[in-house]
Amino acid sequence: MGLDKAPAMIVDPKLFDRDSQQPLIDAFPESGPGLDAATSYWLDQQDHTGSARGYAPFLGSDFTYPVYRNVKKYGAVGDGFADDTAAIQKAINDDPNSQTHNRYNNEVSTRPALVFIPGGTYKITNQLDMRLNTILVGDPNDRPVIQAASQFQAESLIHGDDYATPRGAMGTTNFFIAIKNIVMDTTKIDKDKAVVALNWGVAQACHLTNIKIQMPSNSKGHVGIDINQGSTIAVTDISIEGGAIGIKNHNQQVLFKNISFKACTTALLQAGGFTAVLQGATVDTCGIGVDITPARSLGSLVILDCTSISSGPMVKFRDSSHDGGDRNHQIVIENLENLDTTGTNNPVAIGDDGSVKLSNRKSVDTWIWGNEDPGVYQAGKTLTTKRSPGLLSNGKFFTMRQPTYQKYTKDQVANVKAVEGHTVEGDGKTDDAPSLNAILAKNAAEGKLSFFPYGVYIVKSIGSVFGDKNKPTPVVMVGKPGETGVAQIQDMRFTVADITPGAIILQVNMAGSQPGDVGFWNTQVTVGGTADSNINVACGNPNTATCLAAFAMVHLSSSSSAYIENMWGWTADHSLERGKSQNIATGRGILVEATKGTWLTGTGFEHNTLYEYNLHQAQNVFAGLQQTETAYWQGDGSQQNAPDPWIALAKYGDPDYSWCGKGVQACRMGLAQNIDGGSNLYLYGAAFWTFFHGETQSRYNSPETWCQNKICITNQARVTGNPKNLYWYGINTKSADVMVLDGRGNPARYNHPGGWNPGGVIAAYLPS
Numbered sequence: 061m062g063l064d065k066a067p068a069m070i071v072d073p074k075l076f077d078r079d080s081q082q083p084l085i086d087a088f089p090e091s092g093p094g095l096d097a098a099t100s101y102w103l104d105q106q107d108h109t110g111s112a113r114g115y116a117p118f119l120g121s122d123f124t125y126p127v128y129r130n131v132k133k134y135g136a137v138g139d140g141f142a143d144d145t146a147a148i149q150k151a152i153n154d155d156p157n158s159q160t161h162n163r164y165n166n167e168v169s170t171r172p173a174l175v176f177i178p179g180g181t182y183k184i185t186n187q188l189d190m191r192l193n194t195i196l197v198g199d200p201n202d203r204p205v206i207q208a209a210s211q212f213q214a215e216s217l218i219h220g221d222d223y224a225t226p227r228g229a230m231g232t233t234n235f236f237i238a239i240k241n242i243v244m245d246t247t248k249i250d251k252d253k254a255v256v257a258l259n260w261g262v263a264q265a266c267h268l269t270n271i272k273i274q275m276p277s278n279s280k281g282h283v284g285i286d287i288n289q290g291s292t293i294a295v296t297d298i299s300i301e302g303g304a305i306g307i308k309n310h311n312q313q314v315l316f317k318n319i320s321f322k323a324c325t326t327a328l329l330q331a332g333g334f335t336a337v338l339q340g341a342t343v344d345t346c347g348i349g350v351d352i353t354p355a356r357s358l359g360s361l362v363i364l365d366c367t368s369i370s371s372g373p374m375v376k377f378r379d380s381s382h383d384g385g386d387r388n389h390q391i392v393i394e395n396l397e398n399l400d401t402t403g404t405n406n407p408v409a410i411g412d413d414g415s416v417k418l419s420n421r422k423s424v425d426t427w428i429w430g431n432e433d434p435g436v437y438q439a440g441k442t443l444t445t446k447r448s449p450g451l452l453s454n455g456k457f458f459t460m461r462q463p464t465y466q467k468y469t470k471d472q473v474a475n476v477k478a479v480e481g482h483t484v485e486g487d488g489k490t491d492d493a494p495s496l497n498a499i500l501a502k503n504a505a506e507g508k509l510s511f512f513p514y515g516v517y518i519v520k521s522i523g524s525v526f527g528d529k530n531k532p533t534p535v536v537m538v539g540k541p542g543e544t545g546v547a548q549i550q551d552m553r554f555t556v557a558d559i560t561p562g563a564i565i566l567q568v569n570m571a572g573s574q575p576g577d578v579g580f581w582n583t584q585v586t587v588g589g590t591a592d593s594n595i596n597v598a599c600g601n602p603n604t605a606t607c608l609a610a611f612a613m614v615h616l617s618s619s620s621s622a623y624i625e626n627m628w629g630w631t632a633d634h635s636l637e638r639g640k641s642q643n644i645a646t647g648r649g650i651l652v653e654a655t656k657g658t659w660l661t662g663t664g665f666e667h668n669t670l671y672e673y674n675l676h677q678a679q680n681v682f683a684g685l686q687q688t689e690t691a692y693w694q695g696d697g698s699q700q701n702a703p704d705p706w707i708a709l710a711k712y713g714d715p716d717y718s719w720c721g722k723g724v725q726a727c728r729m730g731l732a733q734n735i736d737g738g739s740n741l742y743l744y745g746a747a748f749w750t751f752f753h754g755e756t757q758s759r760y761n762s763p764e765t766w767c768q769n770k771i772c773i774t775n776q777a778r779v780t781g782n783p784k785n786l787y788w789y790g791i792n793t794k795s796a797d798v799m800v801l802d803g804r805g806n807p808a809r810y811n812h813p814g815g816w817n818p819g820g821v822i823a824a825y826l827p828s
Contacts, residue, residue, distance in 0.1 A: 697754020
């Protein structure tokens, strides 16, 4: 999965381990063929009907289920005149061998669909409804246009969250949904009629990228994207033109990356939610940039590396400086470029009463409105953030759009199931590791993309090394320590098939010659909860010592340098396949020991034992939105107290919880983030949530385990080892007493109230 000049393209697979001791991914030669201009997208040219097709192996005896669907095979025309609504919806829904012939009420991980839309204009007269575990992808060489007809009557062109899920219309359970390389057009609808191009109330493991939305100018009713519920963590690389509102957001937490707003009355309306980061946005000729006044519970907003061009105020918020209780609407603006070509001299920030909070200026280094540690509320303070040059590109933190490799031709892409001499099944039972390693090395040497059709690719080998928690070993290893190369991985899910206490699921050792050479986009790491893992049914015991499922999710070693965008690491708290709650003890979330440059752009890790994030002697790290949830089984009522049922190992920088009393269960809950030493750490937008304590299958979501209105965890995060140049902006916690245990002031929720009740908010934490 790694090579130079022709980075690996990984689409729709899942890799997981069963007793393997061999690394799957290695460093490869930096060579490959030159690129020819592609006349059509290579994805559609793959074998989608023969033995190399995508295969869903957990449907019993159904071997003909179609994973890949081209909408034109279902009758779509794409000429701008024919009504293509029914044909596209049929392509999304199709399940020919089920009783209903429909993926309606679909489970999460068993009936996937990759729906391809060739170039063209597809007229629709009614709403298109997405389904769980579905990717809707257009041809990036000729992005298809989904155009609403003038007589369009529905609420939205595309309803992104699946209202027919087994759990009902809950945004927080709408997983594995994606839309890529699509244009949505509402310009034929009356500009003052209420309509939404995309309703996107989804959860983690969902993504939007390379989307364009066209709406009429001077509209009073059109909305580009309405995120009216859910818990998604990243919305990236979208262009929105016209309309009354570009994006309306009510999501719990989200990173908006590289969004272009042009001629919107309001670019971003924050209607709810608790924290948001707007990174790399361009606001061009809009009435206002970000209006957060309706979102009374919004703890903090970070505006980072953005540009305003001939627009009104960049942000409008409510001044909470005089509030006696929660102090919400805390603002951080860093590296703002304000290009006013109209001469209107609009202020940068205003209050909800129109008062000027930050006057017009050409640029802003760093400006905060809110709590500055230790407990001082700053009603507008200018600061300087000294950035590490190695993390920057053109003066901004480096970002990279998810590659499409659209110029590659069919012969420059190798389907791993169609390589002569190397059999790969992806059937959830065959050991594919030897063949995959040989194929990846061959493709790297020849400079080809490695395409994985949908499947469950087992990795197992000699011995039972993954069963030994005292000898942790990577299941998937990207490069050997010290190696340089290119490894770009996307649309994958890494997991474990069974209880494997010695498994480091994903380890990255490789660095590239430039940022983004080693990169992950929309790649997930899960433990339990899905049909393809025995953990889904094996871990119901309330004593989690019986389910040491994996040693760690992700390890970025000291020699690595990686760009990671929209990664969700989830240890299951419940089954996605209508099962019961699960008590799983995964040891660690993501361990970052990298020093050469790490970019965590919209990530989340949940329900691990010792920590979710651990920056251990790490250097040169950027993190834009970090989302966490404490393990539901920890805390008061649990049979295990952290670090139990694991052993804290100094070799891996583990926190040992020695600062807690032996029996103080609220103190012995996994840290959302542990920062131990290091330097040049730039963190923006923490969403650290604790929802439950002491859960078991018999007490799943029962009132005695709720943290909704009480403090459940003593320490949410920890800073130790005197890190240098730590800049941490926009910290939000829920149900925690001490927000950051640092041995200095230990800033607590009591002195920084706000956000998700009972919550705390710190706009700026600057210990060094």
